[in-house]
């Protein structure tokens with residue numbers, strides 16, 4: 001959602017604040033701002049739009065000061081404008097905030113009744129005004145923050161700077177993440193270790209309901225009025241991990257990192273010598289699991305969809321999947337002995353966290369598949385299966401998704417082995433297919449010019465695009481459509497191949513390309529004999545209406561059906577169970593090059609944010 005940073009430095013902090021905001025911009029980018037203390041007074045610069053606008057502003061109106069806070073925003077309360085940009089300030093305090101203060105209206109009514117005047121439409125201002133009201137009653141900043149924490153409802157992380165106090169910054173969190181960085185005579189506080197990475201690797205992660213006082217020499221953490229200890233940890237992140245390298249976009253870099261990060265993830269989950277999955281130690285026995293419930297949002301939900309096929313086929317386990325925002329409010333009954341798997345790159349998506357909270361109330365065992373082991377979702381769960389994708393900066397998820405799939409496939413194999421539903425032979429076959437996957441992905445990435453041609457000549461010319469897939473290729477079709485629409489703003493829909501005739505066929509004419517995701521085989525070869533028949537019938541239905549077919553298949557599929565398509569690409573051969581991972585890379589390439597042809601902002605598509613910490 002929003003990104004926040006605070007620094008108590010020895011030298012002017014504005015350049016460091018802006019530098020950190022660049023690393024946080026993936027979280028939101030509709031306005032940005034920084035504030036520092038100049039001779040004890042709060043001074044700030046804010047600008048609507050992306051960070052470059054704030055940088056331009058700072059060039060014409062520089063901001064001195066050795067203590068400061070910064071923010072990059074994804075608007076929730078109050079439209080994106082300079083007036084609503086953070087830091088939100090009174091003459092006493094400046095605040096940067098991520099999340100939502102749910103009772104802001106109640107607080108605002110009280111504070112307005114006290115005679116306070118609000119200047120923005122944000123929920124954040126209720127916090128600034130509340131603290132100001134306490135400070136005016138002669139409370140210390142510490143006492144004011146401690147008391148305010150008792151009044152605030154919702155999920156939030158915030159950092160506050162006080163006029164006249166060059167010596168302290170304060171932070172607080174509930175639900176949203178916040179980390180403290182320890183420097184040499186300097187201290188930092190920010191949304192995550194990523195923001196702090198170039199400054200320091202010594203990080204203290206705050207827990208829910210913590211509030212913290214930073215001084216230049218350290219920090220003190222409190223819960224209520226009690227001082228608590230939080231360990232200092234070493235973050236493995238380095239500044240180099242969060243640059244674009246030689247790539248034009250983070251997305252391109254992250255797509256190209258997939259062979260390496262899949263390899264890294266496999267190292268943890270697979271023993272290449274024995275071709276056996278390493279069964280992670282889990283607080284339950286797969287044999288006693290009555291049902292798996294899987295949940296997530298956006299692309300992470302599509303990982304659940306693919307995994308459903310795997311758990312059902314390989315482990316013969318019943319699996320329910322639902323997007324977290326629906327699941328948490330539907331309040332379905334969940335059986336005793338059930339496992340709830342939450343999939344989340346960031347580990348902080350609020351709907352997913354709340355869905356887990358509901359599952360916990362139903363006595364489910366909670367398993368998190370996440371890229372951020374320190375995240376709220378990881379810490380809330382009974383066990384964590386980490387994806388080792390490294391920091392993902394592009395808003396659209398690529399390498400996090402494919403590593404989620406790797407982790408889930410290994411878990412499904414482990415479950416199949418434990419339950420005796422998967423033979424040793426099949427386990428070895430699948431292990432080998434996964435070991436070969438990085439090489440197959442490399443081959444796919446090396447064919448990027450072929451994808452680029454289809455993107456430029458066919459997809460970028462269209463107003464609507466349809467993606468079709470059957471079986472585990474259906475979620476890949478959904479992911480392909482999602483990627484295309486979020487990156488290029490071309491309307492796209494993913495459909496199960498068999499459903500095309502029940503509606504979407506009405507859209508098809510010579511202006512609507514239809515991308516068919518169709519490895520020539522399906523799970524355990526069941527569709528092998530049906531392939532031609534099933535896919536061919538989709539083909540004929542599209543062709544009869546003048547639609548342009550784009551076939552993504554392997555050499556066998558292209559040989560059979562390629563002649564009927566307007567254009568086709570032979571994706572490298574791969575075991576059909578693993579194919580969804582490889583075909584995902586193919587649809588990523590199509591979306592990336594279509595967006596490139598359209599000239600959109602690939603890493604930061606309009607209106608989107610990477611981590612959605614509000615409902």
Ligand code: G6P
Pocket residue numbers: 297298299300343344345346347348349352395396397608609610611612
């Ligand atoms: C946002 C992002 C998506 C992501 C989804 C879930 O919508 O733009 O790329 O898939 O959130 O995020 P999570 O961090 O929970 O995987």
